[in-house]
Amino acid sequence: MRNVLAHKARLMMTVLAVLLGVAFVSGTLVFTDTISSAYQKSSEKGFAGVDVAIKPHKSDDDSGNPGAAPRLNQRLLDQAGQVPGAASATGAVSGYTAVADKQGDLLGNGFANTGGNYYPGTGGKDPRYTLTDGRAPKSAGEVALDSKTADRGHYKVGDAVRLSVDGPVRKEKVVGVFTTDDGNVAAGGSLVLFDTPTAQRLFAKPGEFDEIDLRAAAGTSQATLKSGVDKILPKLAEATTGQQLADDQAAMIKTQMSGMQTGMLVFAGISLFVGVFIIANTFTMLVAQRTRELALMRAVGASRRQVTRSVLIEATAVGAVAAVTGLAAGIGIGAGLRSLLNSTGATVPDGPLVVSPTAIAVSLVVGVVVTVLAAWLPGRRAAKIPPVAAMNSVHAAPTTRGLVVRNTIGAVLAGAGAAGVLAGSGMGSDGKLPMGLGAAVLVIGVFVLTPLLSRPLIAAASPLLRAFGISGKLARQNAVRNPRRTAATASALMVGLTLITGMTVIAGSVQKGIDNLATGALKSDYVVSLGGFDGVRPLSPDVERTLGKLDQVTALSPLRNSASRIDGDTEYLTGVNGKTIQKLVGVDFKEGSFAGLGGDKVVVDHKTADRNGWKRGSAFTVTYEDGRKGRLSVAGVYEGNQMIRGIMLDNSTLTPHMRTVTDMQVMLKTKDGASDATKNAIEKALGDNPAIQVQDKKDISNGIAQFFTLMLNMLYGLLAMAVIVAVLGVINTLAMSVFERSQEIGMLRAIGLDRRGIKRMVRLESLVISLFGGVLGIGLGVFFGWAAGELISSGLPTYELVLPWARMTVFLVLAAFVGILAALWPARRAAKLNMLAAIKAE
Structure with missing residues (x-):
């Protein structure tokens, strides 16, 4: 302990090295715990008014039509409201809705731009939303905005707002502003409310709902209410308690946050790994500078174990100080990261800073253990030096034998690591583990060498x-x-x-x-789609019709997706314009060509063909989305890739079987090719819609x-x-x-x-x-x-x-x-x- 106090300046850098590593670990834990807790509490608030939720549900067997289960109807909503113990029943329908600010730019973060319905229940109020200004939308042309979106867009009651649901621009009047506990809104998204008939027309069909939410009457438990609801459920629906929904969402958020936490801890580990070199180096030099002192201790009776122990106690003291200060710094880092996240526009739900016992324990253990382990080898090496040799300083150079042993070990590790990396590189997707292990061993081997x-x-x-x-x-x-x-x-x-x-x-x-x-x-010059990170939002066929009227467009094809069942397995069919697709897509064919596409003739990618044993001329039976069956034959097999793959057939064959006709995207070719002028003309024709992407x-x-x-x-x-x-x-x-x-x-x-x-x-x-x-x-x-x-x-x-x-x-x-x-x-x-x-x- 006297040595620690006597060499404050020399040990300061070691403390800093450990402190930074611990701060990174504790900051990571505090940040992820805080965000996770905030989202979980937000999700619990979001389900606070839901005691039982009814949702469409489909089993994994072959019964029913391909694709998602059908939505819920008004009849089921009326029945749910009459279940014993139900105080109210609210029908909910929702979908993608982009909101433009007054400059025409998209509000929200792109993947949580949602539209829904205001369902007036008891007293004409929707228990999910609290109006703070104006009134609820009552007819087409009227909307209500969540307060955060209204603030970001500088909208107030009476303003006109530009929206997009499936492509075409809509101009609506803001009649109300509301608050909500919706976690997506808390995380920076937007929420627009329509009257129920308008929302159904936009996101579903008249009389259909995505979900029915029930509130229990006083004295009725969620489990009791669910038992009553189960008795009226149709085959393709299921009921879940509000508590279960909150638990499921909290578990999902925890899983998502654990991935971020793991990733950040990996880098914290890297920082500590780098710090180990510095700590070990520092203690090696400190011990070397005190060699005579340690030798004198040995000469007057100290054992090797006592010398090693004195170095380790010194390391423990240093590690403890660094761990405590690193924990404090990490708490500050965690708070700073949350503020930084908010400043980037990725709003985080409000909540207290969470410093869990786990974060405290891990930080302290990591700081002390890493320092002690890094100091153990120098201390052990110093204890082995004979006292007389140490006092005469003849120990300084490493022995030839020691260097040979080190170089041999390093060469073996580096060779084994390189072999593991090379072996993994030739194993395709199965080579991740051997490559990762090989890389770690190679880095250690190079360090030894x-x-x-x-x-x-x-x-x-x-x-x-x-x-x-x-x-x-x-x-x-x-x-x-x-x-x-x-x-x-x-x-x-x-x-x-x-x-x-x-x-x-x-x-x-x-x-x-x-x-x-x-x-x-x-081969297409442009691909038109709705914005967002998932890239699969439904696009209105009106977009294709609008683009088809442009003089610049020489060829176009919408891409439509529809679920089907082939030989008991679910397969998605891609509908295209059979006459123009070969001008827009460039793939190599193993058999046949796009020329054969049309009617009941399809083209398939080589992996799908190999999986099903198909070749040119093969025929198969398909069950379409509407339950009807058809017979299709393979006119060509092409080399698929990440962008173009699957079973393609003409839209004239597929469209009649789709429940709702929507496009994934529209590919088009223009007279003058891709240029700023052409892109501007396309965007202008689509109403300068902030939600639509026109991409080359x-x-x-x-x-x-x-x-x-x-x-x-x-x-x-x-x-x-x-x-x-x-x-x-x-x-x-x-x-x-x-x-x-x-x-x-x-x-x-x-x-x-x-x-x-x-x-x-x-x-x-x-x-x-x-x-x-x-x-x-x-x-x-x-x-x-x-x-x-x-x-x-x-x-x-x-x-x-x-x-x-x-x-x-x-x-x-x-x-x-x-x-x-x-x-x-x-x-x-x-x-x-x-x-x-x-x-x-x-």
Whole structure:
């Protein structure tokens, strides 16, 4: 304990390294616990007025028509209201509804833009919504907006608002503003209410509902009410208690948040993994500086176990202080992340900051255990040094046997890891596990081999260092003098840059593969669809008719989706315009062509054909969505891909069997090809609708790759923590190295090396070590990126390896910047040493 207090400055960097790692872990736990709790409480509020809910439900057997179960009707709603113990019954119908602000831009976050009905029950009020201004919509042309959407769009009662439900723009009058506990609205979405007949016409059919919500009378439990409802249920419906709905939604939210939590904890683990190198390095140097002290303790009777224990107790004290402060910092990070999320527009439901006992326990255990484990090896090594040898300082250089053993172990691990990665790369989708294990083993193997690799790689920089004279020569010699210390310092940067480079290679290559896919699969100039992240919103056939009237359009085809049953399995049929599809889609045919598509002739992708044993001329029976049966024959088999696949048939055959005729998207070709003018003309013809996307091939490619870009940006942000820890590691190593070499630096000053030369020497040493770690990290990242690409290419045949030379150069420059930045304080400290005091230093 006296040593901890005596070396406060030397241990500060170690505390900071542990603190950052613990702060990342605790911040992650606090943030995810807080968000999860807020959403769960919000979902419980949303079901507060629902005691029993009736929803359409379909069993997995072959009974009934293909597709979803039919909606609920008015008759069932009336019956539900008469069930003993029911105080009220409310019919609900909902669907996608986009709201434009007064500038014409989309309000909400794109995937939670919902429309519903206001169902006046007892007293003419809908228990789900509380009107704060105006009144409820009573007829077509009137809507009510949730208060948050009204505030964001600056709407008030009496204003006109532009909406889109299935494509065409609608202009409605705002007659009311309401509040709601709907979790989607709390998370930044929008909610628009229509009168019930209008909502049914827009989202279903007259007299149909998506859900019936019942409230229990006083003294009636949810279970009792559900038992009564079960007696009146039709075959294709089910009843669920409000408590069960809240529990299910809470479980779903918890599952979704656990994925985010796991992802963030992975990066926290990376930060701690980097921190382990720094902590181990720090304690190695601390123990080395106290070798004589420890040897004297051994000489006066201390056992090896006591020496090791003293180092571990010191580490425990440091870890405990760092863990407590890291936990406090993590709570601040958790609160800051929630505020940051709100500032980006992704509104989070209100709720208290949650600091769970788990978060506290994990943070404290992680901080102490990581520090103790990192200090154990240096302490054990120090205890093994014979007292006489330690006091004579003949122990400094590692033994040849020790280096041979280390290099042998490293070579075996690196070889086994590389073999695992290569084996996994050739196993397709089954190679993820062996590749992941191989990558971990390879990184450990390279870390073990880093002292061996440091000499030749740093020697390669000698010609450049010679330009800096004696300072450059001394910097190179200092970098290779203690290869283990250099390795531990460089490995911190290596881990971070390996991950960044690997993900950048994968993201760039996937983007190129998607570009190739879009270019090869589409001949159309534009694809028109409704916005949103899921990409499957129903589009009104009016959109196709509007586009067909444009002079610029030379060919178009709507794509329609309809469920069917073939040989007892559910298959989705894709309806197209058989006369124009070959002008809009580019796929290679193994048999036949689009020319045969029409009537009862279909074309299928090769995987569907292989699964069913079909070939050109094969015939099969299909049960359509409306329950009717038909006989179809295969006119062609094409090479499917992620964009074009499935069973295609002419819309004239499919449309009569669809319950509701809607399009997934409309593909079109224009006279002058894709251009800004043509796109503007199409958007104008569709009423400048903010909900409709008019995308060319590049837009489609960017939209698909958006997920990878988002993940890559998140990765850069999260790995910034690891880089910060790595910077601290370099600073720590250099600062302690300067302290360790005080006598040497004093001698150099005495024989003529000025302060500028001393600073340059320390900076160049830091630069060389950082670039060494950067080169290793980028090299490993490229290898892992290539290997992961081999896995991806099995599912994305158009995948093409792209090496981002510009970004890799930036990463290398970043590593150099880290080295220069980290050396500022140690170089300044070395230059300020008093040469006479330094020469006398022990």
